[in-house]
Amino acid sequence: xxxxxxxxxxxxxxxxxxxxxxxxxxxxxxxxxxxxxxxxxxxxxxxxxxxxxxxxxxxxxxxxxxxxxxxxxxxxxxxxxxxxxxxxxxxxxxxxxxxxxxxxxxxxxxxxxxxxxxxxxxxxxxxxxxxxxxxxxxxxxxxxxxxxxxxxxxxxxxxxxxxxxxxxxxxxxxxxxxxxxxxxxxxxxxxxxxxxxxxxxxxxxxxxxxxxxxxxxxxxxxxxxxxxxxxxxxxxxxxxxxxxxxxxxxxxxxxxxxxxxxxxxxxxxxxxxxxxxxxxxxxxxxxxxxxxxxxxxxxxxxxxxxxx
Amino acid sequence: xxxxxxxxxxxxxxxxxxxxxxxxxxxxxxxxxxxxxxxxxxxxxxxxxxxxxxxxxxxxxxxxxxxxxxxxxxxxxxxxxxxxxxxxxxxxxxxxxxxxxxxxxxxxxxxxxxxxxxxxxxxxxxxxxxxxxxxxxxxxxxxxxxxxxxxxxxxxxxxxxxxxxxxxxxxxxxxxxxxxxxxxxxxxxxxxxxxxxxxxxxxxxxxxxxxxxxxxxxxxxxxxxxxxxxxxxxxxxxxxxxxxxxxxxxxxxxxxxxxxxxxxxxxxxxxxxxxxxxxxxxxxxxxxxxxxxxxxxxxxxxxxxxxxxxxxxxxxxxxxxxxxxxxxxxxxxxxxxxxxxxxxxxxxxxxxxxxxxxxxxxxxxxxxxxxxxxxxxxxxxxxxxxxxxxxxxxxxxxxxxxxxxxxxxxxxxxxxxxxxxxxxxxxxxxxxxxxxxxxxxxxxxxxxxxxxxxxxxxxxxxxxxxxxxxxxxxxxxxxxxxxxxxxxxxxxxxxxxxxxxxxxxxxxxxxxxxxxxxxxxxxxxxxxxxxxxxxxxxxx
Numbered sequence: 001x002x003x004x005x006x007x008x009x010x011x012x013x014x015x016x017x018x019x020x021x022x023x024x025x026x027x028x029x030x031x032x033x034x035x036x037x038x039x040x041x042x043x044x045x046x047x048x049x050x051x052x053x054x055x056x057x058x059x060x061x062x063x064x065x066x067x068x069x070x071x072x073x074x075x076x077x078x079x080x081x082x083x084x085x086x087x088x089x090x091x092x093x094x095x096x097x098x099x100x101x102x103x104x105x106x107x108x109x110x111x112x113x114x115x116x117x118x119x120x121x122x123x124x125x126x127x128x129x130x131x132x133x134x135x136x137x138x139x140x141x142x143x144x145x146x147x148x149x150x151x152x153x154x155x156x157x158x159x160x161x162x163x164x165x166x167x168x169x170x171x172x173x174x175x176x177x178x179x180x181x182x183x184x185x186x187x188x189x190x191x192x193x194x195x196x197x198x199x200x201x202x203x204x205x206x207x208x209x210x211x212x213x214x215x216x217x218x219x220x221x222x223x224x225x226x227x228x229x230x231x232x233x234x235x236x237x238x239x240x241x242x243x244x245x246x247x248x249x250x251x252x253x254x255x256x257x258x259x260x261x262x263x264x265x266x267x268x269x270x271x272x273x274x275x276x277x278x279x280x281x282x283x284x285x286x287x288x289x290x291x292x293x294x295x296x297x298x299x300x301x302x303x304x305x306x307x308x
Numbered sequence: 309x310x311x312x313x314x315x316x317x318x319x320x321x322x323x324x325x326x327x328x329x330x331x332x333x334x335x336x337x338x339x340x341x342x343x344x345x346x347x348x349x350x351x352x353x354x355x356x357x358x359x360x361x362x363x364x365x366x367x368x369x370x371x372x373x374x375x376x377x378x379x380x381x382x383x384x385x386x387x388x389x390x391x392x393x394x395x396x397x398x399x400x401x402x403x404x405x406x407x408x409x410x411x412x413x414x415x416x417x418x419x420x421x422x423x424x425x426x427x428x429x430x431x432x433x434x435x436x437x438x439x440x441x442x443x444x445x446x447x448x449x450x451x452x453x454x455x456x457x458x459x460x461x462x463x464x465x466x467x468x469x470x471x472x473x474x475x476x477x478x479x480x481x482x483x484x485x486x487x488x489x490x491x492x493x494x495x496x497x498x499x500x501x502x503x504x505x506x507x508x509x510x511x512x513x514x515x516x517x518x519x520x521x522x523x524x525x526x527x528x529x530x531x532x533x534x535x536x537x538x539x540x541x542x543x544x545x546x547x548x549x550x551x552x553x554x555x556x557x558x559x560x561x562x563x564x565x566x567x568x569x570x571x572x573x574x575x576x577x578x579x580x581x582x583x584x585x586x587x588x589x590x591x592x593x594x595x596x597x598x599x600x601x602x603x604x605x606x607x608x609x610x611x612x613x614x615x616x617x618x619x620x621x622x623x624x625x626x627x628x629x630x631x632x633x634x635x636x637x638x639x640x641x642x643x644x645x646x647x648x649x650x651x652x653x654x655x656x657x658x659x660x661x662x663x664x665x666x667x668x669x670x671x672x673x674x675x676x677x678x679x680x681x682x683x684x685x686x687x688x689x690x691x692x693x694x695x696x697x698x699x700x701x702x703x704x705x706x707x708x709x710x711x712x713x714x715x716x717x718x719x720x721x722x723x724x725x726x727x728x729x730x731x732x733x734x735x736x737x738x739x740x741x742x743x744x745x746x747x748x749x750x751x752x753x754x755x756x757x758x759x760x761x762x763x764x765x766x767x768x769x770x771x772x773x774x775x776x777x778x779x780x781x782x783x784x785x786x787x788x789x790x791x792x793x794x795x796x797x798x799x800x801x802x803x804x805x806x807x808x809x810x811x812x813x814x815x816x817x818x819x820x821x822x823x824x825x826x827x828x829x830x831x832x833x834x835x836x837x838x839x840x841x842x843x844x845x846x847x848x
Contacts (some may be wrong), residue, residue, distance in 0.1 A: 015686035016757075023677030030648060030673060034666055037651045038658055041587075049655040051842060053590035058649070059642070066641040070634040070680065077630060077684030084689065085623050133460045134553060136618060136693055140759025143690050147619045149554060150459060151547025154620040167768065171693030171761040173453050175460055176378050179764035232378075278377055280448060283465045 005166065006142035007159040011080025013143070019073050084144070087157035091123035098128070098135035098148040101177035101222045103168060111200045116168065116185040118160060119193040125157040131217070136172035139185055147172055160187040176281065177222055177232065211300020214293055218285065226304060232281055234274050240301045245275040262298055319726060323826040337422035338826060342429050343408030344724065350400045351793065353436055357391040358786060360384045365748075365782040368775045371767055378765040382451035383466070385763055387443050389454030390471050394478045395436045397709050398567055401574035402485055402520070403432065405716050406513045408724060410489060412817045413507050415498025415835065417827040420491040428484040435477035442470030453763055455564070458545040458556045462537045469538060472531045479524045479531075482570070486520025489513050498816075500835035504598070507815050507839040508591060511598050512577025515605040519566045519573075523609065527563035530556065554619050561612035569608045571705055572672075573601055575712030576643055579665040582719050583647050585813040586662040587654025590840040593646035600639030607636040617688045626685055633683035640676055644669060659811065660734035664715035667742050671707025675700060678753065696756025699749045707745060714741070714792065721796060722806030726823040729799035737795060740788025747781030814842055 004010060041047070094116065095106040105116045105126075118124045128137055128148040135148040137156065146156040160166075170181035188196065215221050215236075223232035239257050246253045252275060255261060264272060266289060269282040289297070320340045327335050333345060364384055367374045376384075407425065411418055419425050443449045450471040452461040461468050493514050497506065533544045534556070543549025545556045576597075584591045591597065613621060613629030621629075647669060656662070678700040681687045691697065722728050752760075755774035760767055767775060809818040820828060 012686045012690050015684045016681055016690065019677065019681045019684060019687065023673075023680070027670075027673050027677065030644065031670055033648055034651065034669065037648065037654075038656050038666070041651065041654050041656045043588075043655045043657045047655060049587060049589040049842065050653040051589055052592075052653065053840075054593050054595070058645075059593055059596050062645040063638065063642055066638050070637050073680055073684055074631055074634040077686045077688070078627065080686030081626070081689070084686075133463065134457055138693065138759065138761065140690070145618050145689050145692060149620055151553065152620045167759065169759060169761050173382075173457070173460075173763040175451065175464065176382065178382075179378070179761070179766040182768075280379055281377065 005161055005164075006144065007161065008080070008084060009141075009143040011076075011083070015073070015076045015080045018076050022069055022073070084156065087125040087155065088123045091125035091157055092118065093125050093127065094118075096126040096128050096137055096148070097131060098137065098170070098174075098181075099131040099217075099222075100133070100175055100219045101170070101181040103137070103170075103181065103183040105183075107197070107200065109201075111197075111203075113200060115183055117193060117196050118185065118187055119190045120160055120163050120187050122190070123157060123159045125155055128152075128154040128156070132219070133174055134172045135170050135174050135181065138169045138171040139166055140169070141166040142185070145171060160185070163187050163189065180222075209300055209303065211296050211303070214289075214297055215300070218289055218293075223282070233277060236301055236304060238305065240298075240305055246272045247275055248272050259298055262301065263294060266294065266297075317821060317825060319821070319823040320826050321726075321823055325826075335426070337418070337426050339407045339411050339418050339422065339425060340724075340824065340828075342425055343404050343406075345429060346399070346403040346407060346432070349433065349436065350396055350404060353391055353395045353440070356440065357388050357396065358789065360388040360391075362782060362786055364388065365779040367765070368767070369779050371769055371772060379448070379451065381765040382763070383443070383449030386450050386453055386471070387439075390439055390442075390450075390475065391436075392705075393454050393567070394475045395432075395439055397571045397705050398482060399432060399478070399485070400713055401571070401578065401709065401716070402482075402489065402513060402516055403428075404713075405509070405578065405720065406485070406489060406516075406574060409720065409817055410492060410510055410513055411496070412820070412824065412828050413510050413815055414493065414496060414501060415816055415829065415833050416492065416496040417829065417832075419488050420495055421488050424484055425488055428481045428488070431477055431481035431484070435474045435481060438470055438477065439474035442467040442474060445470065455560060456531070456534060456556075457560075458534060458537065458553050461534055462545065469535055472535055476528050476531045479528045482520050483524045486517035486524070489517040490521065493517075498832050498835050504595070505835055505838055508580035508594070508597055508601075509574070509577035512573045512580070512601050515601040516570050516573045519570050519605055519609070523563045523566040523570075526559060527567075530559040530563070533559075554616070554621070557616050557619055558612070561615045565612040565615065566605075566609050568701075568704065569604055571709040573604060575668070575709045576601065578712045578716040578719070579647060579668050580643075581813075581815065582661050582665040582715055583650040584840040584842075585719075585811050585815075586657050586659060586665075587651045588657075588812060588842055589650065589654045590838065590842065591646070592649035592652075593642075594838070594840070596642055597646050600642045603639040604636060607632060607639070611636055611683075614683050614688070617685060618692050630683055630685045630688075634680065637676065637680060637683075640672075644673065657811070659718075660729075660731060660738060661715050661719035661811070663735065663738050664711050664718060667738065668708060668711040668715060671703050671711060671745065675703030675707055678703065691757055693762060694756035695752040695760045695762050698762045699752035699756060702749050702752075707749075714738075717796065719811070720817070721799070722810050723817055723822050723824070725800050725803070726806055726821075727799050727803030728806040728810065729795050729803055733791065733795040737788045737792035740784055740791060742788075744781050744784030744786070744788050748778055748785050749781070751775075751777045751781075815839060 097104040097106055105113045128146055130148040130150045136145060137148055138145040142158045144156045144158050146154045164187055166185040168183040168185055170178060225231060225235045226237055228235045228237040242257050244255050244257050246255055267284055267286045270279050273279050320338055324332050333341055367376050367381055446467045448466045450466045450468045452464055452468055493510055536542050537544055543551045545551040545553050580591060580597055611629060611632045613625055614633045617626055682691060682700060718734060751774040755771045760771045806822050808822050
């Protein structure tokens with residue numbers, strides 16, 4: 001796909017290719033040998049089996065040759081790996097934050113972005129921070145991957161060689177929406193990056209409402225949007241005060257979305273499920289969201305209606 | 309009942325001990341009956357897990373939701389993994405063929421502790437039922453993956469404790485079986501059977517048994533720690549309480565990597581029996597095969613860290629585990645060279661067992677070499693945690709251990725049941741299984757290298773071609789599996805009677821009637837020759 005997309009991809013690809021070539025030769029050779037043997041020494045030909053049973057020379061040969069080959073494989077893997085652990089000190093440092101089930105890239109001073117925007121041909125160091133459980137940040141094109149583990153200060157770094165947009169995936173299983181934990185690495189010119197970065201700075205000064213911060217930090221926004229888009233769960237847009245069609249004990253019920261309803265939906269989500277959505281997808285947040293936090297969230301949801 | 313002249317011969321299948329009817333099976337301490345009970349249980353659970361696997365493949369036919377939601381999918385791959393790993397591949401070869409043939413191959417009447425053996429079986433059943441129950445009872449199927457990584461497994465609201473307890477109990481069954489085999493091999497070999505006159509399958513079981521006894525307790529205590537973490541919030545693994553999530557990964561893989569050798573060493577033992585018999589010549593490099601088994605068991609205990617290269621382990625820890633991983637590849641390579649040399653110069657009869665054994669070598673080579681790309685520090689970064697890993701371990705476990713199991717069942721079936729199956733259908737099912745297997749798993753190497761993460765309910769559109777080909781392969785594979793099992797089941801009831809030695813084998817199981825009698829041997833044989841002595845026609 002994107003050959004040579006980063007400074008590290010050449011080493012990784014050679015370590016892989018070297019093993020692949022040797023594997024190909026051996027697998028084809030041994031398979032051909034087996035087919036030849038089965039045909040040539042078939043019992044149907046009536047020749048008696050020759051009763052030899054060992055050869056020290058051969059045993060030494062096929063111990064020594066594989067040993068040498070695997071040491072070479074080990075060596076190429078090691079030399080290509082070693083630079084991955086030595087990030088240059090002048091690299092652009094971004095903190096990659098992982099939470100169920102989204103990525104966020106923190107450029108410092110509260111400047112955050114959902115996508116990793118970086119300048120081309122410049123070293124980037126990602127410090128990996130998990131807010132909940134294990135994740136793993138993987139950018140296939142750049143041949144980089146490192147687990148994001150709570151309590152660990154893992155990192156990875158690379159230099160992107162070309163402009164473009166590259167997938168970021170999570171490769172450590174992290175629960176319900178593991179497969180939807182996606183983002184993009186957008187590689188742009190330095191000038192374009194500077195412009196984007198300046199815009200990001202301006203955005204920061206708009207302080208985000210406390211309720212929104214809570215919704216994001218508790219992971220609510222992975223499944224519920226505030227812009228009306230339907231994800232795993234219904235959107236929060238226009239929710240407060242609206243009339244909801246619910247499934248309660250397999251029967252349709254209409255109910256107004258008031259404070260009591262929202263509390264129940266958060267603490268006991270399966271008891272009343274909005275029609276068109278599935279049971280069992282949301283767990284109770286009783287231990288996660290305190291009553292005080294709940295108040296703030298409800299106020300925020302209410303404020304969403306007032307904005308219009 | 310057949311009259312063999314001097315006395316009446318009663319097959320173990322008809323033998324009635326202290327108990328009659330169904331209890332002559334359920335309470336039997338006969339290693340052969342226990343082996344058969346394990347076989348039946350393994351087949352049942354295997355098809356449960358196969359069906360789960362097939363449903364996942366159907367789900368992955370298209371991106372997005374196809375037939376199930378993400379929570380269901382996550383539960384399915386967890387239960388598929390738990391059943392396949394803990395209920396099928398770890399116990400299957402030692403418990404089925406080890407139980408049935410270990411005593412016979414070393415000229416013993418039973419294992420050292422027959423009652424303990426039956427107890428192992430019931431622990432196994434208890435653990436297996438609990439494992440399946442975790443799918444249905446309580447608050448939904450566990451959704452942690454079979455690896456139970458913390459912190460997620462400490463938080464998930466699903467039936468994680470059921471699954472952990474199941475694996476814990478199954479571990480005890482495995483320890484007791486291993487212990488039983490070690491003592492049996494040390495104490496109960498027939499007169500004249502020195503260590504180096506012992507056939508290779510017992511040797512493989514011996515190496516396996518040591519891993520079972522030494523490594524399994526570690527997973528037991530680790531799983532208990534997760535239960536304690538969940539119930540008591542102790543903080544072994546929670547960083548907020550001063551714990552370490554990576555500690556769990558170490559503890560888990562200290563057992564679970566050697567567990568791969570618990571699976572594959574007996575598989576190697578089985579094909580080491582099959583190649584000499586169907587070539588009518590001694591196994592090539594008997595000593596090399598024995599020592600490579602022991603070397604794999606030993607070195608294989610120090611490679612676990614290669615599951616964690618991206619976890620944030622120290623630089624030199626990564627270096628060390630990569631190095632040992634490459635070293636452990638060498639004894640496996642030695643075995644392959646010895647097996648193919650065993651065939652060379654022989655009188656080869658390409659019957660279904662040999663076909664499966666050759667399939668084993670081919671798939672095991674692909675699994676082994678792709679394992680090297682995972683063991684290499686640089687290329688691991690690209691393929692770790694992707695469907696490349698899924699393809700790799702299915703090639704090793706299913707292509708390796710699974711095909712060896714199929715080879716073993718086709719090899720020993722006439723001995724176990726005294727009946728012969730249909731060769732044509734067996735060959736057709738081999739073609740379906742072999743072709744289906746490769747179409748199923750090979751595309752996963754390619755999309756995995758391109759970045760397709762494993763354990764993913766959904767995927768990016770560029771991976772669809774690979775996923776669809778893979779799903780088609782899975783259907784061919786499952787068709788082949790059903791055909792194979794139907795052929796064998798039919799043979800149990802309607803097959804032609806099998807002679808005592810249909811393949812002209814020379815190891816001890818072929819010197820007694822098919823099926824064997826209750827205590828295997830009328831008189832305990834005295835061993836004079838090497839295990840694979842086909843007569844003095846040597847031209848060497």
